[in-house]
Amino acid sequence: MAQGSYVEPTYERDTRYINDRITKDGSDGWPVEAGRYRLVAARACPWASRAIMVRRLLGLEDVISLGLCGPTHDSDSWTFDLDEGGLDPVLGIPRLKDAYEKRFPGYPRGITVPAVVDVPTGGVVTNDFAQMTLDFATEWTEFQREGAPDLWPVGLREEMAPVMKRIYTEVNNGVYRCGFAGTQEAYDAAYDRLFTALDWLEERLTGQRYLMGEHLTCADVRLFTTLVRFDPVYHGHFKCNRQKLDEFPALWAYARDLFQTPGFGDTVDFSQIKHHYYEVHRDVNPAGIVPAGPDLTNWSDPHDRESLGGSPFGDGTAPGEIAAAERVPQANNPAVGPDGQLVR
Structure with a gap:
């Protein structure tokens, strides 16, 4: 398997995406339509995990199907190596690249x-x-489950936007700037920026249960995907080691609160997360050895965040049980039972 190269003198993420949108009015040529679209994701990837979580929180499982790539990939493409015969059962392709090439032959990114x-x-x-x-939250309302939370509330958007931007630039992407830094100077600067932001979040979450106050929003989903990977991966593999997540009192309790909320922890596959980072990033971890630790059973410890008030879903309800086909194996997440549901 030919691995890609990730370390750069100063890491910069390529943010040129295919920015077509699926909307109620179909203005980009892609109308909201049940059963038409397939979300292709990987539980190992934080950016993909947020889409898996939002789909589940909103109850869109029967409307947008889910295809899952395995935790490792080569320099060419994510692959469907978890599926029988190595083919996605709906799309019939072995590599996600095939779907990109189908629409954009010679796709350059x-x-x-x-x-x-x-x-x-x-x-x-x-x-x-x-x-x-954001479009799952606002354009697919016709198909959301009864009791689905409002993850992108109109009245909070002006306040949420800068919070989410800072989380993205300083935390979500900040850990990568540390891990892929190719010089000491770049690493030192990235490290300082990351922990400055984590200190800000620690202070913000000391007095309120969620990032925007009393209820869950998209901002919490975005932060959680980095926090849940922090001790298993970023602390060691990416050298984000001023302290572990479980040494931040408020952030660690907040992360456990989210983890123990249906739609968050029951979508997490710690085994895939570790295998992805430690096996794929060979220029960071040349031997590809996956560490045995850390002990992850503490994600089920009490968090006592209820004392701050608020409730995760506001006037709504929690999502129901996960479909059998989408359950995380108990061996890959010590906080779920044999039925794939959170043990609380």
Whole structure:
């Protein structure tokens, strides 16, 4: 398997995405339509995990199907190596690249997850992960489950936007700037920026249960995907080691609160997360050895965040049980039972 190269003198993420949108009015040529689209994701990837979580929180499982790539990939493409015969059972392709090439022959940029694919044509629609989940929340309301939360509330958007931007630039992408830094100077600067932001979040979450106050929003989903990977991967593999997540009192309790909320922890596959980072990034971890630790059973410890008030879903309800086909194996997540549901 030919591995890609990730370390750069100063790491800069390529943010050129396919920015078509699936909307109620179909203005981009892609109307909201039940059963037409397939979300291709990977549980290992934080950007893809947010799409998996939002889809489940909103109850869109029967409307937008889910294809899952395995945790490792080569320099060419994510692959469907978890499926029988190595083919996605709906799209019939072995590599996600095939869906990109179907619409854009010779596609010149990276093959990224998450991606939404148009099933009738087999071509990719969008891989714009940030807009994708906002559209799940606002454009797919006709098909959301009864009691679905409002993850992108109109009255909070002006306040949410800068919070989410800072989380993206300083935390979500900040850990990568540390891990892929090719010089000491670049690493030192990235490290300082990351922990400055984590200190800000620690202070913000000391007095309120969620990032925007009393209820869950998209901002919490975006932060959670980095926090849940912090101790298993980023602390060691990416050298984000001033302290572990479980050494931040508020952030660690907040992360456990989210993890123990249906739609969050029950979508997490720690085994795939570790295998992805430690096996794929060979220029960071040349031997590809996957560490045995850390102990992850503490994600089920009490968090006592209820004392801050608020409730995760506001006037809504939690999502129901996960379909059997989408359950995370108990061996890959110590906080779920044999039925794939959170043990609380």
